[in-house]
Every structure is written in C-alpha cells, then in structure tokens.
Amino acid sequence: MNSLGQLLRDRRATTGLVILAILGILGLLAPIIAPADPVVQHDVLRTRFLPPFATGPDGNLYMLGTDRFGRDLLSRLVYGARISLAVGLLSVAVSVGLGAVIGLASAYFGGTVEKTLMALTDAALAMPRLVLLLALITLWEPSMLLVVLVLGLTGWMGIARLTRAEVKGLMGRAFVDAAKAAGIGDVRLIARHLLPNAVTPLLVAAALGVGNAIMLEAGLSFLGLGVPPPAPSWGNMIAGGRDALVNAPWIATFPGIMVVLTVVACNLLGDGARDALDPKTR
Amino acid sequence: MLRRATRRLLLGFGIVLFVVTATFILVSIAPGDPARLWVAPGAGQAELDAARQALGLDRPLPVRYLTWLANFARGDWGTSLVQQRPVMSIVADALPHTLLLTAASLILTYIGGIIVGVIQALRHRTALDTGLTVTTLFVYGMPAYWLAIMLVLVFSYAAARYGWPDWIRFPALGVTSLDAEFLSPWGRTVDRIRHLALPLVTLGAIGVAGTARFVRGAVLDVRNLPFVRTARAKGVSQLAVQWRHILRNALLPLITLLGLSLPALFSGTVFVEVIFAWPGMGRIMVDAVAGRDYPIVMATTAIFALLVVIGNLLADILYAVADPRVARDGHE
Numbered sequence: 001m002n003s004l005g006q007l008l009r010d011r012r013a014t015t016g017l018v019i020l021a022i023l024g025i026l027g028l029l030a031p032i033i034a035p036a037d038p039v040v041q042h043d044v045l046r047t048r049f050l051p052p053f054a055t056g057p058d059g060n061l062y063m064l065g066t067d068r069f070g071r072d073l074l075s076r077l078v079y080g081a082r083i084s085l086a087v088g089l090l091s092v093a094v095s096v097g098l099g100a101v102i103g104l105a106s107a108y109f110g111g112t113v114e115k116t117l118m119a120l121t122d123a124a125l126a127m128p129r130l131v132l133l134l135a136l137i138t139l140w141e142p143s144m145l146l147v148v149l150v151l152g153l154t155g156w157m158g159i160a161r162l163t164r165a166e167v168k169g170l171m172g173r174a175f176v177d178a179a180k181a182a183g184i185g186d187v188r189l190i191a192r193h194l195l196p197n198a199v200t201p202l203l204v205a206a207a208l209g210v211g212n213a214i215m216l217e218a219g220l221s222f223l224g225l226g227v228p229p230p231a232p233s234w235g236n237m238i239a240g241g242r243d244a245l246v247n248a249p250w251i252a253t254f255p256g257i258m259v260v261l262t263v264v265a266c267n268l269l270g271d272g273a274r275d276a277l278d279p280k281t282r
Numbered sequence: 283m284l285r286r287a288t289r290r291l292l293l294g295f296g297i298v299l300f301v302v303t304a305t306f307i308l309v310s311i312a313p314g315d316p317a318r319l320w321v322a323p324g325a326g327q328a329e330l331d332a333a334r335q336a337l338g339l340d341r342p343l344p345v346r347y348l349t350w351l352a353n354f355a356r357g358d359w360g361t362s363l364v365q366q367r368p369v370m371s372i373v374a375d376a377l378p379h380t381l382l383l384t385a386a387s388l389i390l391t392y393i394g395g396i397i398v399g400v401i402q403a404l405r406h407r408t409a410l411d412t413g414l415t416v417t418t419l420f421v422y423g424m425p426a427y428w429l430a431i432m433l434v435l436v437f438s439y440a441a442a443r444y445g446w447p448d449w450i451r452f453p454a455l456g457v458t459s460l461d462a463e464f465l466s467p468w469g470r471t472v473d474r475i476r477h478l479a480l481p482l483v484t485l486g487a488i489g490v491a492g493t494a495r496f497v498r499g500a501v502l503d504v505r506n507l508p509f510v511r512t513a514r515a516k517g518v519s520q521l522a523v524q525w526r527h528i529l530r531n532a533l534l535p536l537i538t539l540l541g542l543s544l545p546a547l548f549s550g551t552v553f554v555e556v557i558f559a560w561p562g563m564g565r566i567m568v569d570a571v572a573g574r575d576y577p578i579v580m581a582t583t584a585i586f587a588l589l590v591v592i593g594n595l596l597a598d599i600l601y602a603v604a605d606p607r608v609a610r611d612g613h614e
Contacts, residue, residue, distance in 0.1 A: 259423075
C-alpha cells in the first residue's frame, strides 16, 4: 500500500490514471453514454458527412458529426474505446505473462537455458514488429482474438529481458539463499519470493506497453488488418476518414486524438510509476 | 576486439537466419494456396496441380525450405506472383527510396532530438522545459499514420484551398511530380525535396520527440554524478563541464538507442510509405502481404531484418569507438 501511496503522490501518474479511468468508464458505459447506435446506418444520403455540432434531418444533434455512412462519430468513438482498451490490456497481459516466464526461467536456471532463451529474445527483438504483425495477420483471417494474440506474441521481448535482469539481481540476495537453505521448492521460491520482488518494473513496462499496443492495433486497423468493420475501432475510423479527408476532415481527426490521449496517459502513468516506485530515484 | 567483432557478426548472421526461417514457416503453414494466384480464376484441379508443381509446392516443407534458402543466399529471390517480375529487381527499385527516407529521418531525429533535449536539461524546470516536455510527450504519443494524415490535411489540402505560399505547401503523394522530367536539374532537386518534406517531418517529429525525452533524462542523470562535481570543484569552467563532462557521457547511450530504435523506425516507415504513396520497401511489403505475394513477403522481411542487424552492428562499432573502455575491457 505504501507503494500505491508513492504512486498517487506523483502528478504524472495520477494524471495518466485519471485519463485512463475516464476512458475506461466511457468504454464500459458505452451503451448508456453513446447518443446513438455506433453501427446502424440511417438515411445515408442525408445524414452522411455532417460536420460537428450539426443537427441532422432527424432533429438529432451530432456533436462530433457523422462519417460517410451517416453514423454518429461520438457514439463510434465511445464504443471504440471499448475495443481499443480491451485489445491493449489483453495483449499486454499475454506479453507480460510470456515475457515473465521466459525471463524468470532464464535467470533462474541459467546456463544453456538462459543462453538459448536470450538468443531467441535477441532474434525476436531484431524483427521490425510491424513486419512480423503484417506477415502473421494477413495470413490468417483478421479477428479481435488474432490481433490480441499477435500483439501479445510480438511484445514480450522487453519484458523477458527486464525480468531476467531483475531476477538475476535478486538471486544473490540473502533472503533467497535463506529460503533455499530452508528447503523451499523451485516453484514456491519463484512465486513467493522472486516474482513479487520483481513486479514493480514489470508493471511500469506493462503501462508503457498498453499505449504501444493500442497504437499498433489502430495501425493494423488502419491498414485494414485489425478489428474488422463495422465494429468501431479508432484505427479503422481513421482509415475511413482518410478517404474523405478533403470534405470531412473531422472523421480522421477525432479518433486520432483519442489514440494520442490514451498513449499519452499510458506513458504518463509509466513514467510516473517508474520515478515513484524506483528506489534509486526515490 | 577481433574476437568480439567475430562473435557479433556470427550472432547477427544467426538472427537473420532465424527471422527468415520463422517467416518461411509462418508463410508455409498459413491457410491459402499461393498456386491460386498463379492460375487463371476458375481453373480446374489439373491446372492447379500443374501450378503447384511449377512453383515447387508439391515437395515436402524441409526440401522447399533448403532450396529456398540456397537460392536466396545465391541472390535468386524468385519471381513475384502478382507482378511476374524478378523479386530482386522489384526490391532494387524500392530499397533506395526507403533508405533515403529512413537515413534522412535518422539524421533529423538525432540532431533535433539532441538539441531539444539538451536545451530542456540546461533550462531544467523553466517554462520552456515544461512546454517542450508536454509537446514531446504528445508528439511521441502520435501514431505515425495519423500524424501523416494531419500533415497532409494542413500542408497539402488546406494550403491548396486557402492558397498558401509555396514554402508551406507540400505535395501529398509520391516521390516526384508528374512533370518532373521536364524540369531543370535544380528544379528536379527542389521537387524531390518538396516531396520528401511531409514523410520526413512525420517520421522525424516523432523521432525527435522520443530522442529529446531520452536526452533530457540522460543529461539530468549525469549532471549530479560525482565526476561532474569533482570537475566543478577543480574549477573547470561551466562550459567545459557541460560539453566535455556531462554531454559526452550523457549522449553515449544514444548510440545503443540507435540500434534499438531501428525496428520501430522501419515500422513507422511502412505506414508513412503507404500514406504518401512512397514506392519503398514498406509499401511493396504491404501490397505483397495483401496480395499473398509470398516471394516478396519473404524478401522484404529478410531485408528489414538484415538492415536492423547491420544497424545494430554499426551501433556496436560506434560505441566501441566513442567509448574506449568497451574496446579495451570488452564490457557489454
């Protein structure tokens, strides 16, 4: 709890947390908050490309305007928060899980295991992530699950290195030797003593990773390879807006602002958490 | 030193081999039959089988892999399924465009990022520092494809609509204008630079923001280390402390960052090339992936991996040159 207090005293971390909380609430309560259905198309010819704050032919106010199918942009943004945040959080959960296991295993067992796993990590790091994502995604049918898995499976390398470094630092410490001398098993030693002590930098990396994953998901959607339409995702909204950039610049602008806001919030939280929780800078 | 260099070379070679192998396996186990691209739509099973034989798809996977690897190493990269042109010539056309864009944006990233970061650190906790911190935070959070679209919106469309002067009005697509061939040599150079402007600013702005964030932190960290205090205590002038003691040490990790940032730079390049119709590696890769043009997917992946590995090797050598301790003691 002490570390939570440290975190809440950091202004950047709290700003990031507040922004993320608002976005999360928007996503969770999307059906209540959104003024219209995000997918349904009304009288397309009369409601499409309405500018922000326009009143439609149906008498409804479109606060952020409509897209080329006459769908309410605000509603799509709010529902898009659901998808973007879910993809970000889930994929980072996958990569943190995988990275922690690989990092722990290499630090704990050392020797050949460590050499092999770290060589694998280095090789995976050398691949431009987007290239790998492209290759993986287009070869299979796009779906939200695939996007989560692929983002997760291509984002674990930094976490693995970090975990290895942290755990290696812990391995020589007295409490670990004491636990070993007391005859504790491998699994228990890892789960009870090593992992909890290495968790702080992992959380920082995870916060930064969520922002990155959201940005990449939007990028994949932008290339038509992310969450498939008509489900609203910020990325496919930007892609849709690009085609109407001259006549309706607001369509691409607003979802991009949402992505930037989310990434900034994640980075603020990550930076703040690192400074607040890192004993070296405390 | 020599042993270290050899080891790094071998490791780099292994990494490229790994990436290429992984891509080959992925491409091979993916659903979808490349032979379908080869035959006419609606072709019968017999033609499909013939195509599979012609493409060598009827042989077992390990044989196909080794054949492909041997051919690839010899420079025979196959023929594009979609364009029916040798992959080598497609790549040879595209690579210079990508190298120009990435090299220019790397130069911009480092020069701009160091200047901004150092200014921030020297004016630590002033309004200027705060303003730049907020700006870099937001720019760094911008997806490259969105920033690109916004730049096009302002500097191409709005500029054209409201008749802005030439120096803040830039073309949104391509490498040259349609009439470039009829321009004077000087006019052609200006035309190319004008086409480079928006893609370069997109990649460069994000790069500058990221580098500045790093440099600011690094300079602030080094500022209070004991050797800086010693130098000050000895009476070394403020300017000399800043340049010789603080900056030299703070900027060393930037060399490592160069290697580490390459994969992200190439990812950004892919988006930017797609948006600006820049005929580079990223664009042909996206097209190839969409069209299941496997030989091109394989070749582009291998080249991106190779570029990353070469970049890391260069960063390693640079580091050894810049920091003699590494070469002498073999520190990692």
